[in-house]
Each structure stands twice: as C-alpha cells, then as structure tokens.
Amino acid sequence: MSPIKPLFNKLFNKREERLPLTPNGVLPEGEYYTLLWGIADSYGGMTTVSLERTSAFAREDNRYVTILTFDPKLDPEERGERLRSQGFLDERVQIRNVWHDLRAWPDAMLQRMAGKQKPDQASASDILEAPAKKRDRRSIKLERRNAEGKLLQRDFYSEQGNIVLSDRLDMKTKGEPGGRRLALFNSNGEVIAQWASATSMYMAWMDVVLDGKRSYINVDSAFAANLFHRYRRKNVVVTSVLHNNHLARDPKVEGELYRSKFPLFKNIGAYDALITLTQNQRRDLIEIGFPAGNLHRISNPTEDLDGDTEKPRDPRFGATLARLVSVKRVDHSIKAVARAGHDVPGLKLDIYGEGDEHDSLAELIEESDTSATITLKGHDQKAKKVYLDASFSLLTSVFEGQGLVVLESMSAGCIPIVYDIKYGPAEIITDGVDGFLVPPGDVEALAQTVAKVATMSQEELTTMRRAARKRAADFFEPNIVREWGQVLAELPFGAISRAAFTANAESVEFTGATEAEPVGIDPEGSFEVKIKVEATERGEAIDVPELEDLALAWTFRGTKLYRRVPARIEGDTVTATIPMETFARLPKGVVDFSLVFRTGRRLYQPRVAAGNVELPLDSGKMRAYSTEQDNLSVRLRAVESSDGAAA
Known part of the structure; x- marks a missing residue:
C-alpha cells in the first residue's frame, strides 16, 4: 500500500472508501459542487438555503456533492461533522477548503497547481520569521501589518510545519498596501507556482479538485459570484443564484444596481446561467436589458416541516x-x-x-x-x-x-x-x-x-x-431538484473561445432631438451608433463568429447605473439605438459605452472606441465625444432652470 494512501483518505474525507453511488438520473451526469465563501458559526438565510439545496441534490439524486470554501478560518472537517450531527447537511455532502487542502496536500498534489507567473525563488527570502521548531509551525498562519493595522503579508504553514504559501500584499512599495504576489512552496521550500491575485490561485486549486471531470458548479455566495465569473473551463458548467434584490436600496441615481453585487450583474453573461428565485425578478432583469436566455427561474427548496394543520393552536x-x-x-x-x-x-x-x-x-x-x-x-x-x-x-x-x-x-x-x-x-x-x-x-x-x-x-x-x-x-425539494435538472441539462459544455475583439464606432447620430425644456432632451428622439466589430485569434484576423445576446451596454460614470439595449448585426457592423428618454431623467454626468455579447461560451465586453467618427457631436444637452483613451462617451450637461441657474 502506498505510504501516502492514508493521507489521501484524510484529504478527501475518505471518499475513496465510500461505496459507489448510482444516481437516480434527476440531475445530468457529472460531478456537483456548491461554492460558498465560508460557513460561519452563526449563518444567515443564504447559507441555510445553500446547505439545504446541496443536501437536496445529494438526497434526491443519490449522489456525492462537494461544497468548496475559501475562508482561511474554516475547518471543513469539523464544520461538516457539526452540520451533519445537527441535521443540516446530508451524509453524502463533503466540505472542502482551499487553505485546508494546501496545508495537507503532499508535493505531488501541490505540483499540479498551475501558476500564472514564472516562479521567483526570491520569494523565499520574504518569508516571515517563524518558530524554530517544526512542531511549533504546524498549520500556523503568520501575519505582517503596517502601523495602521492593514494586512501586508500572511504566511501559511502545512500540517508538517513547512511553509506552503506566502501571500504578500505590498509588492509595489514595501510597507504600503498595493500589488500582490502569492507564492506556493513545496516541502523543500522551493517556489513551485506563483500568482498575482488570490482568485487566480483559488481557480488553480479548483482545477486540481475537479481533475478535468465533467462538473457543475453553482456559486451561492454573492462575494464569490463577483469573482468566479472568470472560471471558464470546457469541462465545467458554472451557474450562480441571485439571492436578493438587484436594485440598490439607497441609490445615487434612480435604477442603480446593488453596489456590492455590481461585478456579478455586469458579468451575468459570463455564467452559463443566472438563477433568479422568482419570475418577477427575472422579468425585471430582462426589462433592463439582461439576456433572457441566460436567466432562469428556480425557487429555493423548502423543507417539509410536516405541520399539523388540524391541531388546535393559540390563534394569538x-x-x-x-x-x-x-x-x-x-x-x-x-x-x-x-x-x-x-x-x-x-x-x-x-x-x-x-x-x-x-x-x-x-x-x-x-x-x-x-x-x-x-x-x-x-x-x-x-x-x-x-x-x-x-x-x-x-x-x-x-x-x-x-x-x-x-x-x-x-x-x-x-x-x-x-x-x-x-x-x-x-x-x-x-x-x-x-x-x-x-x-x-x-x-x-x-x-x-x-x-x-x-x-x-x-x-x-x-x-x-x-x-x-x-x-x-410545490416548493418541496423533489420538485425543485427536478427543475434544476431540467435547466442544467440544457446548458452545454465545450471549448471556451480564445478570440479577441475590438469595437470601433463608424457613425454616431442623434435623431429627432431638440432643445426641449426643461430636460433639454427630446424624449421622442434617439441615439444611434453603428459599430464595426473585428475579431482575431492568436494575432491573426478571423471572420466574426456568431455573437449571442448582442447588446450595447451603457454605464453612468461614477455610479452603478448600468443598462443594456439589444443590438443587431449585419456582416461585421453592429447597430444599436437608445431612446433619448433613457437619459432624460439623469443628472449631469458622463455615459460610457461597451459592446456586450457571448460567443464560444465566453462573455466579451469591449469598450466602444470612437474610431473615425467626427466628434464632438452636440444635440441639446447631450454631447458625444472621444475620451483621452479614444473611447466613445456622451456627456449630459447641466440643465438650466427657469431662473437661469444650473439644475
């Protein structure tokens, strides 16, 4: 028997020793993962729902499901045992944690982590001073902070007491936050992989865990959903669930999106599917321009509490x-x-x-x-x-x-x-x-x-x-898991596009616009842009492929007000028209434009360049102009009130 076999049993929570399961066929064939940032001692509704749905997948389809976590404070084995003993987690559900795995993995597993930068052995000289005895370094974390208490570095040690990862957050100027480098070490203290962001390191870990197998990942954590829209692999389908309202509660401007979830909303198309819990929210997202084909409604499952409807209760x-x-x-x-x-x-x-x-x-x-x-x-x-x-x-x-x-x-x-x-x-x-x-x-x-x-x-x-x-x-888990199975079965696997795209404006036109007061924008008018799209792959020009969910996206600069309008394409020319009434209620400011589309299971959002269009172009209180970076923007100028003051 291999000497590392017992270790592997521990790493994978003795999964190798589990009896093979025969799924019921409710869900499509593949490995299943739920992605949470962490599982706190006292958690709220989102985590509750996530644990219940994950367990429902395991129960209804008789399969193993894994929860992936990234909180360095989480002990996945202890938390899993506790949740199972409390009845909150099915026995077929395993919890994995990136930091726990890195500390426990042997060199052979660590070596599979693919870095994004060339390993720099000089990273070893930056390691913080640690206890001299190995036994005192087992599974510890050391930190370095500046005088204001801001984190500048953290070093993680393995279960054997070896440095396994050094995370520096002051790479631009030592002692000041800015710039990042994560260096992974083998048991000999050699740097074997390196990244400039934690997300890249997390995704390298996920690649090792998934091991190239056909897999489905659902991202529940809103924070994680802002990051992992970039995780695109030919063997992986990635979905995310929207657990709350998409509109900001206290917006700077009306209609602003929820600020902490803005990266998710802007990158909705990067996920193979975004799941809303209600039809009304799906409808509202479609109304502001998000692609209907990418949005699916699946309710949360609810536990059958088996309430006795006949027993007398105090009505008060x-x-x-x-x-x-x-x-x-x-x-x-x-x-x-x-x-x-x-x-x-x-x-x-x-x-x-x-x-x-x-x-x-x-x-x-x-x-x-x-x-x-x-x-x-x-x-x-x-x-x-x-x-x-x-x-x-x-x-x-x-x-x-x-x-x-x-x-x-x-x-x-x-x-x-x-x-x-x-x-x-x-x-x-x-x-x-x-x-x-x-x-x-x-x-x-x-x-x-x-x-x-x-x-x-x-x-x-x-x-x-x-x-x-x-x-x-209607919301008990058999029905809900069946709905998940139907949606997932429609989502394709396959290669991820490697093409690159540019979007250059060919013409910009205001139509039907006047100097109408008080807004200075004719609500009957429109703003039309024609954009030439060019595609390359590995530096060589290619024909523009089929572009799905094609839209012109605009953002009101300095806010999270973001909308999309459908666009059409003929040959390599895209045409998009925005009604002027869209901008009529906005205060003075700047609107920036991007072209948004999916192709080859990948989301693209190239900024619309001004190209050869003659700018600036004025219409009432609107001015289309070229930015310093030669991109197309529209400035909404201040409206004068009846007394001549700027509103």
Whole structure:
C-alpha cells in the first residue's frame, strides 16, 4: 500500500472508501459542487438555503456533492461533522477548503497547481520569521501589518510545519498596501507556482479538485459570484443564484444596481446561467436589458416541516424569523403587534434572530409596554420549528430574494402575514386563501391583519392552514431538484473561445432631438451608433463568429447605473439605438459605452472606441465625444432652470 494512501483518505474525507453511488438520473451526469465563501458559526438565510439545496441534490439524486470554501478560518472537517450531527447537511455532502487542502496536500498534489507567473525563488527570502521548531509551525498562519493595522503579508504553514504559501500584499512599495504576489512552496521550500491575485490561485486549486471531470458548479455566495465569473473551463458548467434584490436600496441615481453585487450583474453573461428565485425578478432583469436566455427561474427548496394543520393552536401566537437589521424592518412587526394588542388581549410574538438592531428593538418593546408579550429569542439554528406551534408569522422586510421563511411557515401550517414586497410573496401567497399580503410599509394595515387572524374561528384557520401546506408542497425539494435538472441539462459544455475583439464606432447620430425644456432632451428622439466589430485569434484576423445576446451596454460614470439595449448585426457592423428618454431623467454626468455579447461560451465586453467618427457631436444637452483613451462617451450637461441657474 502506498505510504501516502492514508493521507489521501484524510484529504478527501475518505471518499475513496465510500461505496459507489448510482444516481437516480434527476440531475445530468457529472460531478456537483456548491461554492460558498465560508460557513460561519452563526449563518444567515443564504447559507441555510445553500446547505439545504446541496443536501437536496445529494438526497434526491443519490449522489456525492462537494461544497468548496475559501475562508482561511474554516475547518471543513469539523464544520461538516457539526452540520451533519445537527441535521443540516446530508451524509453524502463533503466540505472542502482551499487553505485546508494546501496545508495537507503532499508535493505531488501541490505540483499540479498551475501558476500564472514564472516562479521567483526570491520569494523565499520574504518569508516571515517563524518558530524554530517544526512542531511549533504546524498549520500556523503568520501575519505582517503596517502601523495602521492593514494586512501586508500572511504566511501559511502545512500540517508538517513547512511553509506552503506566502501571500504578500505590498509588492509595489514595501510597507504600503498595493500589488500582490502569492507564492506556493513545496516541502523543500522551493517556489513551485506563483500568482498575482488570490482568485487566480483559488481557480488553480479548483482545477486540481475537479481533475478535468465533467462538473457543475453553482456559486451561492454573492462575494464569490463577483469573482468566479472568470472560471471558464470546457469541462465545467458554472451557474450562480441571485439571492436578493438587484436594485440598490439607497441609490445615487434612480435604477442603480446593488453596489456590492455590481461585478456579478455586469458579468451575468459570463455564467452559463443566472438563477433568479422568482419570475418577477427575472422579468425585471430582462426589462433592463439582461439576456433572457441566460436567466432562469428556480425557487429555493423548502423543507417539509410536516405541520399539523388540524391541531388546535393559540390563534394569538405569532413568530418572526429575521436578522435584526434595518432592511428586515422588525420594528414594524413589533409596532403592529403592539397596536393589534389593544383590540386583541393576549397577543404574543416570538422574534428569532440577531443583528445590530437588537438593542434598539429591545428599547422599542420596552417603550411599547409589550415586554410581557413580545420576546427577542436570539439566534437559534432550529428556530423554524416554532412555526409548528405558532398560528401566524410576520415578514416585514424592505425586499427579499424570495422569502424562504414564508415557505417554511406555510409548510408548518403557520399562516404568513407578509408585506407585498419585491420579491417573492405575491408569487407564493394567494391573499386570503393561504396567507395575507399587506401593502409594504403600512404598519396600520399589518396590525389590522394580525388582529383579523388572531380572531378568526378555528374552522377558518384550519382551512387556511391546509391551503398553506398544499401551496408549500410545490416548493418541496423533489420538485425543485427536478427543475434544476431540467435547466442544467440544457446548458452545454465545450471549448471556451480564445478570440479577441475590438469595437470601433463608424457613425454616431442623434435623431429627432431638440432643445426641449426643461430636460433639454427630446424624449421622442434617439441615439444611434453603428459599430464595426473585428475579431482575431492568436494575432491573426478571423471572420466574426456568431455573437449571442448582442447588446450595447451603457454605464453612468461614477455610479452603478448600468443598462443594456439589444443590438443587431449585419456582416461585421453592429447597430444599436437608445431612446433619448433613457437619459432624460439623469443628472449631469458622463455615459460610457461597451459592446456586450457571448460567443464560444465566453462573455466579451469591449469598450466602444470612437474610431473615425467626427466628434464632438452636440444635440441639446447631450454631447458625444472621444475620451483621452479614444473611447466613445456622451456627456449630459447641466440643465438650466427657469431662473437661469444650473439644475
């Protein structure tokens, strides 16, 4: 037996010793992976959903599924064992972590990591001073920070006490953040691979883990989704799930996209599919120009809590499960129950969750004199079980991706009372049949609905509980995993395009524009651009291939306002027309343009160059011009108000 066989068994969580499984055929043939950044001790809704869906894949298709993680603090074996013991993770699901693997892998595995830079042996001289004895260096991490506490370097040691990776973040000027180099070492202290970004290193690790096999990866973490749209391999299909609203809550300009997810939205086409949880969100994304063919609606699965719809429950007992943060508006639940309590003595509300609004909510409960009836119960991983006894549940968020707690409540026979927000509730609940929809933000209407439910007859409540359970069944995991299988079966594998493209404007024209006030832009006019596309591969000119999801994208500079308009192509010339009304409500500023399309399973977004177009070109308050980099942009100039001042 090879001396490294026991080590490999440990590395792969004894996967080699597992009995081979025969999948049920619900999902297409291949290896399956879920990508999360990490799994915190106390995690929220996205991680909950991800773990449940991953386990559902394993259960419904009788297959092994692996969760890939990147948090250096995570011990994948310990976390996996804990989650399985708590019933949150199926036995067929394994957790892998890049840092854990690097520390444990033998040289033969490390050597398979493909670097993006030529290894520089001088990296060894930058290693931080470590304990002299090997046993004191096992699996440790050393850090170097500047006077302001900013991280400048971190060195990782293997389980045997050898340096395995040095990550320097001050490559431009030592002592100042800027520039990065990650150097991978073998057990002899030799640099064997090197990268200029952590993402490139992560992808090299993923290549080793996937081992060239036909694989499906779903990216759940929003942070990770901003990074891994670049992971394109001929043997891998990559999808991502959008778990929340795509619009910014406090936009600089109306319609701005969610800032922290902007790289994901801008690169939607780089994924083989983006999954929305609701049809309404899919429709809204299509309306602002994102490609319909790339967007698919698949609901989150919900656990069958097997609620007893017939057992008597106190109709005055309600529950809320939510993070205690501003977007969840838990204060609305408290205020509504407090008001309803004036007409319905004995109302009770248990609130499960933690967050930075805990103290202010506790004060609100005290001020409303409801401390005897409204209780902050804190975090509880099994909090959903309260729905088995509660008569009604409340959801008062500003927005949701879908509102999984609504489905969980209905599964338990607990009647949901929910703000009719984007997204989810209206696609789940039939008002007055299996739950109640309340105008968003209307605390008085919420209070009235709570009072109504709390005073309904047991017969009426039982009828609604049955209807809620019946509706929830549509979202149980067999149906949802089957939908995933249908979508994934349509997504192709195959080579990734290696072509390069340029986009040069051939003509720019404002049509129907006038000096109309007060906006200075004729809403009946249009902005038309003709663009010549040229393609090369390995430096040689090639014919322009078929371009899918072709669009002209524009960004309002300095913001996350990003839209696409469909474009058409004849030969190598693309034509795109943007209605002038698109820009009519924007303040002064600059609009930049890119051509966006997919070909060969790859997303391209070349900036539209000004080319030989005679610029600047003026129309009312708009000026098309060439930037210093010779790219096409449009400046929206200030509008003068009636008193002559710039607006």
